[in-house]
Amino acid sequence: MSRLNITLLGALHFVLLLFAQVLLFDNVRLFGYVNPMIYIWFVLMLPYKTPHWAVLILAFLMGLCVDVLSFGQGFHAVTLTFIGFIRPFVLNFYTGNRDIAPYQRPTLSDMGFMQFAFYISLLVIIHHLLFFSLDVFRFDEIFPFLLRLFLSTVSTVVIILLCDFLFLRKRE
Template sequence: MISVIPRYLFNFVFFVLLQVLILNKIEFSGYLNPYLYVLFILTLPFDTPGWLLLLLAAALGLSVDMFLNTMGMHMAASILLAFIRPFVLARIAPRDNYETGTLPLPSYYGFPWFLKYAAILIFIHHFFYFIIESFSMINFMGILLKTIASGVFTMVVMVVTLLFTYQKKRRI
């Protein structure tokens, strides 16, 4: 268990920097904002304890917030994501449950499973984030449109990112 800490520490820094330095420069007409950093929470091991999940999500969201000057918004959305993750995982578990020693990655359970898993959580995260961003329900259709556009875009970027690591994981 200890041995995985450096890897996730690297992941943490990598995703925050990726988000802050590159992805946040991409903004088409205000509707496309990919928030790929959530991938860090999505790929944490199955047996991560709940409290650690929440704390890591809070730390991740807060780090992104500090750079993007959106204090607390990403934090709130990430915590929600971390809270819902166990329920979603339990809901879409394969018939013989998750094998020990595996990670929630397409390398282990295939792309269709992972896309379903990621899509649910990413849309919830984005939806919640955009609600907090506008902080009112007046422009609900706008929020929904932003969620769908950005969510799809995040999924696309995520798939591209995963393709880099896909081969590597399989070799392990």
């Protein structure tokens, strides 16, 4: 894969996930709590060797676009930029001594189920915790807050795992 191809693919992912989030998943409102945020996946699946500045700027842009299209008030931009910032540190645990090809991505088939599920869950929990704290901000509403956090995290993680399995699986 050339550099141009990977950039075009990235742009395609960006647009697809943005519209999937705004037009489809923002309309999912099970029990009034569950709101899957699949757009986070865009930052999580960028290739290992994407430069740090590119991850940060792409995360910021993605967050800003979701904000503008869904009354996000800027919370999506703040939280996703933070995810873009800590992603390299989390990925360091996984890459360690492994040889990484230029455009290799952290996906299900690349990392294996357990590691991938843990990687996705960790960053999604951090994202949702930050996002809902910015949104709610009150101690006396702690119970709905925790329920929302739990249900949204589970739904986001499950949907990302499913999408990865369906669309990014290597076909032998």
